Amino acid sequence: MRTQPPKALYIHIPFCTNKCFYCDFNSFVLKGQPVEDYLEALEQEMVRTVETLPPQTIETVFVGGGTPTVLTPPQMEQFLAAVRRHFPLSEHMEFTMEANPGTTDPEKLRVMRAGGVNRISFGVQSFDNHLLERIGRIHNVDDVYRSIDNARAAGFDNLSIDLMFNLPDQTLSTLDDSVSKALELGLPHYSLYGLKVEENTLFHTLYQRDELPLPSEDEELEMYLLIMNRLKQAGREQYEISNFALPGFESRHNMTYWRNEPYYGLGAGAHGYDGSWRHINVKGVQAYNDAAARGLPRLETRQVELSESMEDFMMVGLRLLSGVTAERFRQQYPGYEMGERFGDTLERLVAGGLLEFIAPENRYRLTERGVLLGNEVFGAFIS
Numbered sequence: 001m002r003t004q005p006p007k008a009l010y011i012h013i014p015f016c017t018n019k020c021f022y023c024d025f026n027s028f029v030l031k032g033q034p035v036e037d038y039l040e041a042l043e044q045e046m047v048r049t050v051e052t053l054p055p056q057t058i059e060t061v062f063v064g065g066g067t068p069t070v071l072t073p074p075q076m077e078q079f080l081a082a083v084r085r086h087f088p089l090s091e092h093m094e095f096t097m098e099a100n101p102g103t104t105d106p107e108k109l110r111v112m113r114a115g116g117v118n119r120i121s122f123g124v125q126s127f128d129n130h131l132l133e134r135i136g137r138i139h140n141v142d143d144v145y146r147s148i149d150n151a152r153a154a155g156f157d158n159l160s161i162d163l164m165f166n167l168p169d170q171t172l173s174t175l176d177d178s179v180s181k182a183l184e185l186g187l188p189h190y191s192l193y194g195l196k197v198e199e200n201t202l203f204h205t206l207y208q209r210d211e212l213p214l215p216s217e218d219e220e221l222e223m224y225l226l227i228m229n230r231l232k233q234a235g236r237e238q239y240e241i242s243n244f245a246l247p248g249f250e251s252r253h254n255m256t257y258w259r260n261e262p263y264y265g266l267g268a269g270a271h272g273y274d275g276s277w278r279h280i281n282v283k284g285v286q287a288y289n290d291a292a293a294r295g296l297p298r299l300e301t302r303q304v305e306l307s308e309s310m311e312d313f314m315m316v317g318l319r320l321l322s323g324v325t326a327e328r329f330r331q332q333y334p335g336y337e338m339g340e341r342f343g344d345t346l347e348r349l350v351a352g353g354l355l356e357f358i359a360p361e362n363r364y365r366l367t368e369r370g371v372l373l374g375n376e377v378f379g380a381f382i383s
Contacts, residue, residue, distance in 0.1 A: 005055050006273075009062070010062050010064065011266045012063075012064055014027050014038075014268045020137060022197070022198070025066070027067075028285055034285065034289065060256060062096045062254075064098045069103040076111045076112060077114075080116060095118050097119070101123070104147050104150055119159070121191070122144070126167065127144070144161075160190065163182055164192075164194070164195055166220045167214075168203075172226060183230065189236075189244070195214070224372070258317060260313040260332070276303060314342060315381050318374075318377055319374065322365060354367060354377050
């Protein structure tokens with residue numbers, strides 16, 4: 001293992017208009033926040049990052065949050081100019097920005113497009129206004145349609161939306177209706193996530209009080225199966241456990257994570273990985289601003305042991321429906337063989353019907369049953 005200049009760049013914008021009831025991300029309600037100071041601190045981190053680990057050509061950029069599109073058009077322009085100033089961006093890059101419906105007016109979209117953004121991921125979650133209110137979203141279904149129309153009018157054709165299942169009061173019928181409306185939009189990419197009740201959220205408090213009426217485990221499984229079947233029927237290939245796309249529209253940036261490859265991580269609470277070391281940045285906005293004024297704003301930095309890196313390779317790689325190959329393992333870990341390191345575990349998972357082995361390609365991938373029991377598969381590689 002060695003330190004490598006990443007080809008992928010993640011940047012965190014931690015501001016949002018409100019905190020959703022299920023959200024445990026590093027995000028802060030926008031009102032009263034020192035946004036201009038944060039953008040200056042972010043540029044300071046960019047300067048120090050490229051001095052410490054000079055970049056290759058960047059192939060993918062992902063701006064997450066929070067809701068990055070709460071930035072005003074001038075702030076957005078300032079931010080995107082800083083990215084271009086400090087990182088050499090590929091002519092064929094994928095540049096994704098997360099957005100909340102209702103926060104992307106035509107002027108902001110124009111600035112985003114001019115600044116290099118060419119892919120937008122909208123946090124839609126549901127096409128049911130009652131459910132949107134129930135989970136603390138501030139947009140409604142009309143905002144979704146308006147935002148998609150605005151994005152297309154601005155020239156964006158690589159669009160994705162997130163949908164959630166296993167929500168309070170959600171039924172198979174209401175989910176099916178949301179999936180139908182999502183598919184009617186004809187988008188090239190869809191991400192589907194089951195609700196997980198995380199600590200330090202309003203939902204966790206309600207769950208502890210037995211005041212969160214969630215679907216049963218059987219209903220959650222039925223919801224996942226419904227989503228998989230509907231999207232596959234609509235020609236969206238399931239290329240990862242939670243992601244479906246038309247051919248050629250898979251998230252190239254997220255593939256970096258699933259292949260356990262290096263990536264820069266900038267911004268408050270961001271994670272980064274250079275192939276040998278992982279870091280987490282300081283999380284609070286003012287604390288991040290202060291830390292960035294002094295140096296790299298690190299909360300924690302730790303070296304990744306070779307054995308841990310290999311385990312990570314297997315766990316994240318098997319999230320992909322294409323699976324993992326001995327050849328890719330060999331490329332990432334010269335001198336080591338996947339079969340020697342994990343042979344017993346792989347054989348046990350194949351015997352249990354969770355993985356299948358494709359002999360001509362020396363490839364292991366999830367079976368249909370393995371997709372449904374993914375955590376059992378991934379956990380098998382943790383020593």
